[in-house]
Amino acid sequence: MFGINYLKEHFTHDQRYILVAILSLFIPFYMCATVITLLFIRLVLKGEIKDLYRSIPYSRFIILFCIIIFMTSLLYKNYLGMCCSVLFYVFLSFILYYRKHITANLFNFIINCIIVLSVFAALYGLIEYMAILNKFDINQFEIIIFNSPKNRINSVFFNANYYAMMIEFFVCITFYQILKTRAWETNMRRFVYYFAVIALNLFLLILTACRTAWPALAVAILIMLIFDKHYRTCAVIFSLFLLVVIYFIFNPTKFPRVDNIISYFFTRTDIWEVALMNIKTHPLFGEGPLTYLHVFKSYGGHPTQHAHSLYIDPFLSFGIVGVASIAPFVLSQLRRTYILFKTKTDRTLVALILGFIAANLVHGALDYTVFFVQTGILFMLITASFDIYKKEIDEYKKVV
Numbered sequence: 001m002f003g004i005n006y007l008k009e010h011f012t013h014d015q016r017y018i019l020v021a022i023l024s025l026f027i028p029f030y031m032c033a034t035v036i037t038l039l040f041i042r043l044v045l046k047g048e049i050k051d052l053y054r055s056i057p058y059s060r061f062i063i064l065f066c067i068i069i070f071m072t073s074l075l076y077k078n079y080l081g082m083c084c085s086v087l088f089y090v091f092l093s094f095i096l097y098y099r100k101h102i103t104a105n106l107f108n109f110i111i112n113c114i115i116v117l118s119v120f121a122a123l124y125g126l127i128e129y130m131a132i133l134n135k136f137d138i139n140q141f142e143i144i145i146f147n148s149p150k151n152r153i154n155s156v157f158f159n160a161n162y163y164a165m166m167i168e169f170f171v172c173i174t175f176y177q178i179l180k181t182r183a184w185e186t187n188m189r190r191f192v193y194y195f196a197v198i199a200l201n202l203f204l205l206i207l208t209a210c211r212t213a214w215p216a217l218a219v220a221i222l223i224m225l226i227f228d229k230h231y232r233t234c235a236v237i238f239s240l241f242l243l244v245v246i247y248f249i250f251n252p253t254k255f256p257r258v259d260n261i262i263s264y265f266f267t268r269t270d271i272w273e274v275a276l277m278n279i280k281t282h283p284l285f286g287e288g289p290l291t292y293l294h295v296f297k298s299y300g301g302h303p304t305q306h307a308h309s310l311y312i313d314p315f316l317s318f319g320i321v322g323v324a325s326i327a328p329f330v331l332s333q334l335r336r337t338y339i340l341f342k343t344k345t346d347r348t349l350v351a352l353i354l355g356f357i358a359a360n361l362v363h364g365a366l367d368y369t370v371f372f373v374q375t376g377i378l379f380m381l382i383t384a385s386f387d388i389y390k391k392e393i394d395e396y397k398k399v400v
Contacts, residue, residue, distance in 0.1 A: 029373040052096040058332040065326040073288025081288030118170040125155040164210030165369040220359035227351040274301035286319035310364025
C-alpha cells in the first residue's frame, strides 16, 4: 500500500508532492518548513500559484493579509515577524494546492499514513523518555511527570505542548477511522489496531505532561460523536469524563503537575496582561507575527514566544485590520464545511473537521500551540478537506 508503484498507479504527480509534504510533518519543523517552501517554489516556477489564487474563491484575501502583516512587521523592525509573514504565504498557498488536488482516495491514504507515522513518533517519544529517566539515574521504566519543559517529551515536534496538540489530532484522526469503519464483526482486526494506536498516543500524552490537551481532546471526541450521530456513545464518554473530573476534584494531588498549577496560571495572566497592554497601544495592525516576543522586554513581561492564547495573540500580532483581512477566507472555508453538513454528504468528515476546530478552541484558551509549523499545517489540512466534495459543494451553491 505504501510502495512507490502503488503511489504511481493511484495518485497524480501533484498528489504525490502533497504526500511528501505530509511525510515532512514528522521530521523537525525547520526541515518540514524547507520541504513545503521548496514545493512552493516549484509551484511558482511552473506558474501554478496564479491559477490557485484565481480559481479558489476568497483566496486573494490571503495575499492581502500577508502583505499587511509583512509591512507592519517591517515598520516595527520585527524581523522574525517578517519571516513568519512570508511563511504564512507559503503555507497558505500550499493549503490551496491541497484543496485543488484532494480526493477521497488521497485523503484516505493521508489519514492512514498519519496514523502509522503517529506510532513511529510515539516510539521515538518513548526512547526520548527513557533517555530522560537515565539522566536522573533511573534505570527502570517509571511514569514520572516532570515540571521542567526540557524533561517533558516532544518527539520530533520541538516541545511537549506542540506534541500534545499533535497527539490530539492523531487521536481524532484515528477515531475518525473508527467512525468510518462499519461492522465490528468483519473488521475486528482493524478496530483493534485503531484502538491500540489511540491507547499508545494517549499514553504518550501523559508523558508530555500537558494538562490542557485532555479537556481539548475530550471536547473534540464528544463533538465528533454528536455530529456523527452516536448519541449513546457520546453520553457514555461524557459520563466517564465527568467521573474523571469529580475524581480530581476530590483527589487534587493526583492531578498532573498540581504543585505548579497556581504559578502556571499566574504566569499566563502576566503574559495576557502584557499582551492586552500592547493591544491598547496598537489596536489596528499590531506589530506583526510574534509581537509578544518582540515587545515583552519593554513591559518587563515573562519571556516567551507568543501570548499563549488563541483569543488574544491574533489581535496582538495582527490587529483588528489584520484579523479582518483574513476573515473572509476563513469564513468561506467554514461556509463550505456548513454546506457539507447541510447536504449530509459526509457527516463523518464534518465531524472530524469540527472536532479539530473544537480541540483548537479549547486548547487555545490557555495556549497558542496551533501557531507552529506542524500543528498549524495539519490543522489547516484537515479543516480544508471539505474540497473532497468540491463538485457537490459548488453545485449546491449554484442552486442556492
